[in-house]
Amino acid sequence: MAFGIKRYELECWKQGVESGEISFLTHYWVDDRFPGCSTVTKVGCCDLNKLENWGKQYGLQRQWMDLRGDYPHFDLFGERQREILQREGHLEQLNKLQNKKA
DSSP: OEESOOHHHHHHHHHHHHTTOOEEEEEEEOOTTSTTOOEEEEEEOSOHHHHHHHHHTTTOOGGGSBOSTTOOEEEEOHHHHHHHHHHHTOHHHHHHHHHHHO
16 A cells, blocks of 8 residues: 655656656555565656666666556665665655654
């Protein structure tokens, strides 16, 4: 279940994905399969080769892409999420959610 984002943020992410950009969206997330993780970042792009090549620099494998629906993406969480967001200059998305919890 996703929550903690505005419709505008979701629409911007979708537009970025559809236009072939590497797009980032971080939101609260609850999934019993990943205890201790309360956020996820979806990194999407409609160009699967571009998305795959982007992921390779972080050790992400093509088979880890979520290809269901119209918005192919990688799901990032935990330490890998923080590390990648920091390297990509998008850490403010994660910090915003974590500061709200504190």
